[in-house]
Amino acid sequence: MMPFNDHFQSYYERVFSPAIQNVGLSPIKVDEVYTPTQISDDIFELIQNATIILADVTTKNPNVNYELGIAHALDKKTVIITQDRSDIPFDYQHLRHILYDTKFAGWEEKLREQIESSILSVLRMNTPTTSITGKELNDLFSFLENTALDASYEISKTFNIKSDLSGNCQVRQSWTIKAKSDVTHLIHGVICDEPGTIKLHNVYDKTNGTTLNTLISLGNEKRARYIIFLSKLLKSGESISFDLDFSADGYLAHLFSERKRITIFQKVNTRRNVFYKFRKDTYEFPATDFTRNLLVKCDGSTSEEDIEIKEVNGKIIVNVDLFWSEPYSGGYSYDIYSV
Secondary structure (H helix, E strand, O other): OOOOOHHHHHHHHHHHHHHHHHOOOOOOOHHHHEOOOOEOOOHHHHHHHOOOEEEEOHHHOHHHHHHHHHHHHOOOOEEEEEOOHHHOOHHHOOOOEEEOOOOOOOHHHHHHHHHHHHHHHHHHOOOOOOOOOHHHHHHHHHHHHHHHOOOEEEEEEEEEEEEOOOOOEEEEEEEEEEEOOOEEEEEEEEEOOOOOOEEEEEEEEOOOOEEOEEEEEOOOOOEEEEEEEEEEEEOOOOEEEEEEEEEEOOOOHHHHHOOOOEEEEEOOOOOOEEEEEEEEEEEEEEOOOOHHHEEEEEOOOOOEEEEEEEEEOOEEEEEEEEEEEEEEOOOEEEEEEEO
């Protein structure tokens, strides 16, 4: 694992690869399983099946960080190298690492020998690997969530929500992300009244024409957490659009079962540099006396809103369009209720 640029490619060819081969192993760079448009479906299997991981964390590269997080969650044997100790993620500063400096003569031979020695030493440690479950999965989520907090992007979303009269829903979310910094993965949460009933069906990258890899944490909580891995590193100024399909029993249950006001909200963590351009939500309900009297009230945080409620072919359609004249980083909410 290493940053993808010409300097590190030359280090790989002259130092990293020879050192790995000298101890009887076959080197595989993680980027060798990427194509220009997609992350291989075998990326997690590749890391899990590795005998040992060599990770250069110089420059705090986001790709390296989340791949290292996966390796850590899988309890893989790892050797970390860096040109700057401050680039080592906090969670791994206690682990074995090699510091190298390319400005000194003979640094290549010295680093090659250090890598060989460290690999042999680590391999002699009989540390078993584990499956990605339980605490390991929670650790991985925490690591990826923390690294995602540093990413900055503008986001536009549309939600299409089809509900039955019990509040069970089929949902399609369409996202467009414009990066303001390097972005490798996104965090998405869904809150449902019925714990454990959220099922993710598909995340499709419309820009690059491929299905995106995801990690999902459900448990018995009402909130499902998704880590969505983009098809490729999204650099500042670049955009990507994708659809996320899921079903959720009880997603709007309180609206029907208890005739309660439902609050739809998005609370943006103040550490996240996420800016909203617009959000468009469309709800479709069977037409009944109850749904014909639905109303929507926004919280006033938006600079502009457009609400439309109509009956079409036996369905009540509720459209809620929220616009911001400037990219908006605060939270927002609106209520759906019947009178």
